[in-house]
Amino acid sequence: xxxxxxxxxxxxxxxxxxxxxxxxxxxxxxxxxxxxxxxxxxxxxxxxxxxxxxxxxxxxxxxxxxxxxxxxxxxxxxxxxxxxxxxxxxxxxxxxxxxxxxxxxxxxxxxxxxxxxxxxxxxxxxxxxxxxxxxxxxxxxxxxxxxxxxxxxxxxxxxxxxxxxxxxxxxxxxxxxxxxxxxxxxxxxxxxxxxxxxx
Amino acid sequence: xxxxxxxxxxxxxxxxxxxxxxxxxxxxxxxxxxxxxxxxxxxxxxxxxxxxxxxxxxxxxxxxxxxxxxxxxxxxxxxxxxxxxxxxxxxxxxxxxxxxxxxxxxxxxxxxxxxxxxxxxxxxxxxxxxxxxxxxxxxxxxxxxxxxxxxxxxxxxxxxxxxxxxxxxxxxxxxxxxxxxxxxxxxxxxxxxxxxxxxxxxxxxxxxxxxxxxxxxxxxxxxxxxxxxxxxxxxxxxxxxxxxxxxxxxx
Numbered sequence: 001x002x003x004x005x006x007x008x009x010x011x012x013x014x015x016x017x018x019x020x021x022x023x024x025x026x027x028x029x030x031x032x033x034x035x036x037x038x039x040x041x042x043x044x045x046x047x048x049x050x051x052x053x054x055x056x057x058x059x060x061x062x063x064x065x066x067x068x069x070x071x072x073x074x075x076x077x078x079x080x081x082x083x084x085x086x087x088x089x090x091x092x093x094x095x096x097x098x099x100x101x102x103x104x105x106x107x108x109x110x111x112x113x114x115x116x117x118x119x120x121x122x123x124x125x126x127x128x129x130x131x132x133x134x135x136x137x138x139x140x141x142x143x144x145x146x147x148x149x150x151x152x153x154x155x156x157x158x159x160x161x162x163x164x165x166x167x168x169x170x171x172x173x174x175x176x177x178x179x180x181x182x183x184x185x186x187x188x189x190x191x192x193x194x195x196x197x198x199x
Numbered sequence: 200x201x202x203x204x205x206x207x208x209x210x211x212x213x214x215x216x217x218x219x220x221x222x223x224x225x226x227x228x229x230x231x232x233x234x235x236x237x238x239x240x241x242x243x244x245x246x247x248x249x250x251x252x253x254x255x256x257x258x259x260x261x262x263x264x265x266x267x268x269x270x271x272x273x274x275x276x277x278x279x280x281x282x283x284x285x286x287x288x289x290x291x292x293x294x295x296x297x298x299x300x301x302x303x304x305x306x307x308x309x310x311x312x313x314x315x316x317x318x319x320x321x322x323x324x325x326x327x328x329x330x331x332x333x334x335x336x337x338x339x340x341x342x343x344x345x346x347x348x349x350x351x352x353x354x355x356x357x358x359x360x361x362x363x364x365x366x367x368x369x370x371x372x373x374x375x376x377x378x379x380x381x382x383x384x385x386x387x388x389x390x391x392x393x394x395x396x397x398x399x400x401x402x403x404x405x406x407x408x409x410x411x412x413x414x415x416x417x418x419x420x421x422x423x424x425x426x427x428x429x430x431x432x433x434x435x436x437x438x439x440x441x442x443x444x445x446x447x448x449x450x
Contacts, residue, residue: 013292013293013295015269015293015295016269016295016297019269019270019295020273022270023270023273048320048322049319049320050320108394110391110394113417115393115394115395115396115419116394116395117321117322117365117395117396118201119322119365119366119396119419120201120202120204120244120396120419120420121201121202121204121244121449122200122201122202123200123202140202140449142274142275144275144322144365145322160200160201161201180275182273183273183274183275183297184273184274185239185273185274186273188273189273
């Protein structure tokens with residue numbers, strides 16, 4: 001049996017995530033089959049591109065309710081994390097509502113040197129989750145995004161790009177990270193390792 | 200805080216890294232995968248691989264190389280060199296590259312930027328611009344700086360951003376290879392006009408040059424080749440020097 005099922009719902013390249021799991025020696029399977037996803041030990045929800053398109057792809061496969069009903073550890077990455085939130089300004093779409101916070105557009109600010117997309121290595125602060133075991137406040141992760149989840153009680157890591165936003169969220173068995181652990185060097189590997197070991 | 204990025208650039212010809220590097224203690228400095236992994240271990244924030252193969256066979260080798268880099272390297276990497284169609288870009292992105300860079304082909308056919316950004320998203324496309332100073336203007340050149348065009352730098356960079364480029368990589372061909380520093384005023388002016396990140400390239404001779412372009416020059420990242428390849432300093436040593444100058448870098 002695989003350690004993790006990666007939900008494959010046609011939102012771009014999953015190769016980076018698969019490669020990162022390979023480097024950790026984890027067994028994984030790509031699937032869009034509800035039965036396989038429901039039987040998984042843990043589930044990864046990746047995603048790149050437009051949040052409203054991604055939400056539509058998830059719904060078209062009947063996977064929105066499947067994800068909502070999962071009781072095993074679930075990790076959303078980037079747009080996958082945004083889909084676990086209440087809504088997204090990108091295409092004004094209602095999302096899965098696991099995390100009770102909206103996803104809003106980031107705004108560039110020439111005077112303050114704030115660029116959008118928010119791209120590059122930024123610090124994670126206010127870490128409060130076993131997802132970050134072994135990591136220190138101020139460690140760097142790699143981000144690429146133009147929309148971000150607002151701070152809320154479910155925030156477990158904070159980052160800043162003009163404003164402070166949720167770099168990571170969790171509620172019960174659900175986890176989400178805005179950055180790309182699969183591209184975040186040793187810090188990212190540790191986060192994926194921690195997710196694979198969360199009970 | 201968002202760190203300024205340091206990006207080593209590796210030239211690849213027929214599947215092998217060009218330019219000698221022997222300070223890394225690698226068995227095979229010509230292996231682009233090993234070399235990239237070594238730079239990542241030293242603290243590189245991203246990597247750029249430029250395919251300078253002139254043959255069809257060489258280009259085929261590059262695609263399979265991209266797959267190997269993707270499986271080994273755990274930081275983002277961009278590939279470029281000779282990408283002239285959506286199919287070229289698709290082959291490389293589907294092989295595991297995180298971004299592709301376009302240069303001459305986009306000047307010839309600006310719609311290429313829209314098409315790649317439309318299919319994959321802005322974050323996957325870097326517009327590389329080679330410019331030369333002509334009187335009181337900066338003019339775009341193609342084919343490694345050898346051909347002048349009638350395009351002006353600032354309008355082309357803004358057009359590239361509007362068409363969907365997620366980053367702009369600017370090289371001053373007047374400074375490239377001189378190791379005399381960057382034209383910081385130019386970078387600062389352009390950076391202020393762009394909402395997307397600006398990567399500075401060409402001209403670094405020292406850590407101070409790179410520190411200046413990341414502060415006075417307001418660049419978001421610096422791409423460098425010679426300074427690393429000829430053993431002048433490691434990525435780690437450069438970052439320590441930058442941190443000592445007050446630049447926020449990922450250590």
